[in-house]
Amino acid sequence: MNKTVNQKAWFLILPVLVLVAFSAVIPLMTVVNYSVQDTFGNNQFFWAGIDWFREMMDSERMWDALGRQIAFSAIILAIEIPLGIFVALNMPKRGFWASFCLVLMSLPLLIPWNVVGTIWQIFGRVDIGLLGYTLDAMGIDYNYTQNFYAAWITVIVMDVWHWTSLVALLAYAGLQSIPDAYYQAAKIDQASRWAVFRFIELPKITGVLMIAILLRFMDSFMIYTEPFVVTGGGPGNSTTFLSIDLVKMALGQFDLGPAAAFSIMYYLVILLISYVFYTVMTNLDKRDGH
Amino acid sequence: MSVSVQKRGGFRIKGNAIVMGLYLLFLLLPIYWLLTMSLKTNTEILNTFTLWPRDLTFDNYLTILTDASWYTGYLNSMAYVVINMVISLAVALPAAYAFSRYTFLGDKHLFFWLLTNRMAPPAVFALPFFQLYSSVGLFDTHIAVALAHCLFNVPLAVWILEGFMRGVPKEIDETAYIDGYSFPRFFIRIFTPLVASGIGVTAFFLFMFSWVELLLSRTLTSVDAKPIAATMTRTVGAAGIDWGVLAAAGVLTIVPGALVIYFVRNYIAKGFALGRV
Numbered sequence: 234m235n236k237t238v239n240q241k242a243w244f245l246i247l248p249v250l251v252l253v254a255f256s257a258v259i260p261l262m263t264v265v266n267y268s269v270q271d272t273f274g275n276n277q278f279f280w281a282g283i284d285w286f287r288e289m290m291d292s293e294r295m296w297d298a299l300g301r302q303i304a305f306s307a308i309i310l311a312i313e314i315p316l317g318i319f320v321a322l323n324m325p326k327r328g329f330w331a332s333f334c335l336v337l338m339s340l341p342l343l344i345p346w347n348v349v350g351t352i353w354q355i356f357g358r359v360d361i362g363l364l365g366y367t368l369d370a371m372g373i374d375y376n377y378t379q380n381f382y383a384a385w386i387t388v389i390v391m392d393v394w395h396w397t398s399l400v401a402l403l404a405y406a407g408l409q410s411i412p413d414a415y416y417q418a419a420k421i422d423q424a425s426r427w428a429v430f431r432f433i434e435l436p437k438i439t440g441v442l443m444i445a446i447l448l449r450f451m452d453s454f455m456i457y458t459e460p461f462v463v464t465g466g467g468p469g470n471s472t473t474f475l476s477i478d479l480v481k482m483a484l485g486q487f488d489l490g491p492a493a494a495f496s497i498m499y500y501l502v503i504l505l506i507s508y509v510f511y512t513v514m515t516n517l518d519k520r521d522g523h
Numbered sequence: 524m525s526v527s528v529q530k531r532g533g534f535r536i537k538g539n540a541i542v543m544g545l546y547l548l549f550l551l552l553p554i555y556w557l558l559t560m561s562l563k564t565n566t567e568i569l570n571t572f573t574l575w576p577r578d579l580t581f582d583n584y585l586t587i588l589t590d591a592s593w594y595t596g597y598l599n600s601m602a603y604v605v606i607n608m609v610i611s612l613a614v615a616l617p618a619a620y621a622f623s624r625y626t627f628l629g630d631k632h633l634f635f636w637l638l639t640n641r642m643a644p645p646a647v648f649a650l651p652f653f654q655l656y657s658s659v660g661l662f663d664t665h666i667a668v669a670l671a672h673c674l675f676n677v678p679l680a681v682w683i684l685e686g687f688m689r690g691v692p693k694e695i696d697e698t699a700y701i702d703g704y705s706f707p708r709f710f711i712r713i714f715t716p717l718v719a720s721g722i723g724v725t726a727f728f729l730f731m732f733s734w735v736e737l738l739l740s741r742t743l744t745s746v747d748a749k750p751i752a753a754t755m756t757r758t759v760g761a762a763g764i765d766w767g768v769l770a771a772a773g774v775l776t777i778v779p780g781a782l783v784i785y786f787v788r789n790y791i792a793k794g795f796a797l798g799r800v
Contacts, residue, residue: 260651428679
């Protein structure tokens, strides 16, 4: 749509600007402030320069958390994206069953994150959970509070359970926009199921898939509540992801300087990715002729 | 020929149904487990392994609905969620209109900057929020949590609403101005009803994202505005965890979403993708 140039539109934006400045800029400045200062208590601060940043860059703890975080995000993306596409391809196209599937699939997306954690905490317990009990009865040693692999598998399956539907719903929305004529043409050409997917469906859903990948990447990169409820970051530190580590440092140990430096680096990474997200999305909007 | 085609078609539908059946089973089984557990007594949960409640009881729900320390958790959550919804919609409506209709200095950068707030990890903001709201005397109030949740909800609202507003033809604005409508009157009387469904969808997502969040709401409250999510950690008592009540509390938090899910089923993807589907 061709838009008119109108500088007065700023007045319409002003309320948002004031509100977001209060809830984002001021806190962010506090963080910047802490990241370059040190204190011995009594609210007396002195300049520390980039010491905290240097300390965090050398901190094994942060690199370990980052490594776990990247591994986690990579694993859930590798599972959720193909699985989501597969589910979307198998969804009914219209009618009662389409609504039925949409409603049931949306359910996990709308559950509070700590309840998602609670559900899996209960579900996986060997004594009272269906999953844990069944695995135990089958003779598999499964205990997510003590076993490294069990903890990771539980956290990953939980995330797959929680978010695969989002990928499926996005892919489904993309598939719905393909005109029937495309499929008829493919039928005349006697194209195989794989060819239909590869040359008709996949190109048409690339746009929504990009959004799905980036959303899932970003949200998994900030994950806190679900693993915190299920494993509390354990056993040991094995499921302590970036956000869990940061909260531990900032609110648990009150190490303001390092935590602030950590926050800023964490935020810059997200900012960089957001920029990629934004560029991809605006380019796609342009291509679709909005 | 036609028979064999039909047969193949019939087989494929069956295959699809099996895949969907398995996937939905995977989704629903953990939820089913939570639900049955909320209907069992603790003795049954801990001593016998049963697939459905043998000794059906609603005591767990009664505990929550009659004990003030439990149900105030729900009321607190409701309170800050609704406040947040009202604030976010009030500021986002005019902003989304401006973004959808006009170009102005710095609009693209502003739009991007709003997005970065949606992508900001709440963990980064937990400590500064705590200090900011403590220093202005808002700690442990509903308004503090509502304002904190604006961090990600206002950008979300602007983005979703902008997507809906782009779909309203500009000729409507122009006609209204020619007819002598002032901007506020046009906006309230004509434009808002036109995007009513968009506002409904946006309100749903504002509600949802504020409702599911735990980290910020837990950090910013202690007693008076404690959300249900934080209350749920309380079930760990001297006698171990009260599993039945914990499960019942969990089920009750799913109810608000489940009630309206049918009406927003076609917009779920749109809301999560920031209006870009």
